[in-house]
Amino acid sequence: DIQMTQSPSTLSASVGDRVTITCRASQSISSWLAWYQQKPGKAPKLLIYKASSLESGVPSRFSGSGSGTEFTLTISSLQPDDFATYYCQQYNSYSAFGGGTKVEIK
């Protein structure tokens, strides 16, 4: 099974900061990676698919990059609505999620 590891597990940042979250796969998953945002008590929301494709309606401050085993999600200028937990997900072989990164207010 493919294991997904996210870092950091918690990130403290301020509005306007550039934020980067890393996701590593235990083996190559090509570009078959998605990113989701989850707010407390809510279902996750798709942000990015195929490593770097922005889902319709998602603000352009979100971007994804990477291939193979290392991937990043970047928020170019953190907004108040972006404080949430972010998950990566591989879908190269069935599906597996990373452990999550909580972005909290500094």
Add this chain to the structure above:
Amino acid sequence: EVQLVESGGGLVQPGGSLRLSCSASGFTFSSYAMHWVRQAPGKGLEYVSAISSNGGSTYYADSVKGRFTISRDNSKNTLYLQRSSLRADDTAVYYCVKDSSSWTYYFDYWGQGTLVTVSS
């Protein structure tokens, strides 16, 4: 508008059984694979199960294999998850999730989730 509405959650005793349902609307249900994802209280997301658009193919995570059965009724636009031999670590919010296509395994719409608590 795509809507996924789960039902059937609640309190169940260890070793018991429970069937979850997910009523889908706003898209051609029979054209998409569907999935279940769960989240234990305060924990991360865990992938549970998948079923192809026509129901002919299924997949289960090792943690639920042999205990859970996924199925669908395309005439009723409904997805099911039959769970048996429930354990305390099956306690979670269970999300019904729509595949982005016929069988890609990434998810563009999620239900609001239904909480299942396994406890005596």
